[in-house]
Amino acid sequence: MTAAELAIGLLEGEERAAALRRVLADPAFAREVESWRNRLAGLFDDYREVAAPDAVAVRLAAPVETSRPRSAWPILALATALAAAVALFVVVRPGPAPLPIPVVQPHRMMVASLMMTDKSTSVAALVDMTTGEMSIPDADMAPDGKSAELWMIGDDGVPKAMGLLAAQGASRMTLTSDQRRQLAAGVTLAVSVEPIGGSPTGKPTGPVVAAGKLSVA
Structure with a gap:
């Protein structure tokens, strides 16, 4: 779970620093992080970056009034992020490019x-x-x-x-x-x-x- 959270960008502060140190010290953990990054990267290759609306930035910057226990929020956050990524992939993925029309050469x-x-x-x-x-x-x-x-x-x-x-x-x-x-x-x-x-x-x-x-x- 920690590898997935690091790959998707959910870790912050000391939790992120600890995970990054673990990447350097634990090859198996590093491979797991890279595996998660590869799984998720393919969903976004076809999309150009779009700036978030100002309202979203304001909400992200607002202080958090309540917090969830550490044992509960990572699973929920990860599931939400994955669901959003899949939805984005399904809804706005560009359609396939038209296949070129083959040129048939006449036989001599x-x-x-x-x-x-x-x-x-x-x-x-x-x-x-x-x-x-x-x-x-x-x-x-x-x-x-x-x-x-x-x-x-x-x-x-x-x-x-x-x-x-x-x-x-x-x-x-x-x-x-x-x-x-x-x-x-x-x-x-x-x-x-x-x-x-x-x-x-x-x-x-x-x-x-x-x-x-x-x-x-």
Whole structure:
């Protein structure tokens, strides 16, 4: 109780001096005082100081006509002060600041129409340049026992591997940041037939079965 009274400022005179001396001599008591201060400090962080009306100052300065026994008044005073602090916190606490409206950046999309070499059909390869996600619908480009591998061919004419297409169903892959930097309008995407697991040389070894140039969607 003494620690709470010191923290909230209820002690005066010799009682306050004795409590402060105890703070210096008793680490456990000092921690208790600091604990009370931390509990109460958060209630007032959001409020600016306001001068009390003159009438309040006059009442505080007036002599006390009666006194309560030492055993009774600290509990009452502490309870009153805590109740006032909580009431102040509940009644005048500022409302929460409005949340900022997130800015949604548009995704930059590119697309290539991969025409099959037999001219039978074409398949759209869609690239989200913002996330690096690439999708190609089911096209059944490689026969059984083979893999379909995707390549990019830029101005230097050198094929660079991008990944294997799914044996069944749609193909989805996440491009690396380096691959995204190399993709641009006019770059050719091509699919070749390779041994299971992809080209063993890092270059196309089988026939190219589909190809098309990238353009901005």
